[in-house]
Amino acid sequence: GIVLGIESSCDETAVALVTTEREIVSQRIASQIEAHAPYGGVVPEIAARAHAEKLAPMIAEVMDEADLELADLDAIAATAGPGLIGGVMVGLVSAKALAMASDVPLIAINHLEGHALSPRLADASLEFPYALLLVSGGHCQILRVEGVGQYRRLATTIDDALGEAFDKTAKILGLGYPGGPAVEKLALEGDAKAVPLPRPLVGSGEPHFSFAGLKSAVMRAQQSGEHSDADLAASFQQAAIDCLLDRLRVSLDASEPMPALVVAGGVAANAAIRSALEGFAAKHDMRFVAPPMALCTDNAAMIAWAGAERLALGQSDPLDFVARPRWPLDPEAEPVRGAGA
Ligand code: ATP
Numbered sequence: 554g555i556v557l558g559i560e561s562s563c564d565e566t567a568v569a570l571v572t573t574e575r576e577i578v579s580q581r582i583a584s585q586i587e588a589h590a591p592y593g594g595v596v597p598e599i600a601a602r603a604h605a606e607k608l609a610p611m612i613a614e615v616m617d618e619a620d621l622e623l624a625d626l627d628a629i630a631a632t633a634g635p636g637l638i639g640g641v642m643v644g645l646v647s648a649k650a651l652a653m654a655s656d657v658p659l660i661a662i663n664h665l666e667g668h669a670l671s672p673r674l675a676d677a678s679l680e681f682p683y684a685l686l687l688v689s690g691g692h693c694q695i696l697r698v699e700g701v702g703q704y705r706r707l708a709t710t711i712d713d714a715l716g717e718a719f720d721k722t723a724k725i726l727g728l729g730y731p732g733g734p735a736v737e738k739l740a741l742e743g744d745a746k747a748v749p750l751p752r753p754l755v756g757s758g759e760p761h762f763s764f765a766g767l768k769s770a771v772m773r774a775q776q777s778g779e780h781s782d783a784d785l786a787a788s789f790q791q792a793a794i795d796c797l798l799d800r801l802r803v804s805l806d807a808s809e810p811m812p813a814l815v816v817a818g819g820v821a822a823n824a825a826i827r828s829a830l831e832g833f834a835a836k837h838d839m840r841f842v843a844p845p846m847a848l849c850t851d852n853a854a855m856i857a858w859a860g861a862e863r864l865a866l867g868q869s870d871p872l873d874f875v876a877r878p879r880w881p882l883d884p885e886a887e888p889v890r891g892a893g894a
């Protein structure tokens with residue numbers, strides 16, 4: 554089977570055709586980085602408008618490249634949340650219109666499920682259950698992935714997501730938006746031990762994350778004028794890694810053993826974090842799986858693949874499916890202090 558995937562929940566307009574045999578047949582990604590850069594972050598109104606302009610021609614391009622008609626598709630999968638609601642609605646409404654016109658089933662995808670299942674697109678041997686560290690611009694969670702649609706949240710952040718902390722640190726260091734890749738690059742030239750920074754919640758018996766205090770400490774250290782930007786970047790990244798590993802240890806200790814540790818989401822593109830996680834997995838007798846960089850940050854192949862996984866289970870959604878600005882992967886999870894989904 555073949556699935557068209559559409560992603561428009563943030564600042565990437567993306568379209569992809571993926572087969573149930575894990576082949577990415579064709580894909581397009583249009584980043585809006587330049588449109589948002591002057592504002593230092595994503596402006597929802599600008600994002601929605603850009604998605605609306607770019608999406609239709611991009612869909613036509615991937616279909617042309619694959620030499621397919623809409624009626625040849627087995628499903629149309631679109632991100633239906635969580636995210637910036639204007640953009641999500643542009644993608645979802647487009648998918649509904651195409652599905653209705655061609656009588657192809659619609660599959661409404663949770664963007665976070667796209668990230669969560671992306672490692673299975675890249676690696677056919679990855680089976681359920683697995684431990685998932687989901688680290689992105691809006692989320693920082695540890696989940697037990699038991700199957701498609703079956704997620705148990707073991708930990709979340711009580712304030713900022715890790716990607717957000719990278720972006721804020723980048724801003725403090727004058728590196729601009731988006732910040733993660735810039736901080737990672739600068740950190741290569743710095744000394745990770747140079748700046749004493751806190752490791753919020755490390756040592757706590759509760760498994761959750763907190764990054765707001767770390768970001769504030771980076772700000773104060775920068776203002777002191779005592780450190781180079783490279784040392785600040787490297788020390789921040791090391792503090793973040795120490796938090797990740799400690800919080801993972803607590804979460805996994807409290808859960809049934811899982812054979813694999815999987816990382817997904819935009820921050821999973823960070824090579825230092827990947828290598829620290831690889832070491833952690835080896836120490837805990839777990840297999841380590843990370844999707845290739847291009848599948849870590851927002852893309853439509855992961856949305857098409859989540860659609861393919863649901864299609865294989867015989868699932869589809871009604872054409873009146875409503876876009877969701879908030880949509881936790883584990884709706885049963887207890888809310889924690891100040892935390893988002
Ligand atoms: P969500 O998936 O939670 O809705 P999002 O879609 O905005 O949020 P992603 O696109 O998955 O998030 O990830 C973007 C985030 O990843 C940004 O915060 C960015 O700074 C971060 N990021 C990207 N590359 C790197 C890197 N090399 N190192 C650290 N962070 C990175």
Ligand code: MG
Pocket residue numbers: 563564565690850851
């Ligand atoms: Mg993005």
Ligand code: FE
Pocket residue numbers: 664668689690818819850851
């Ligand atoms: Fe994302």
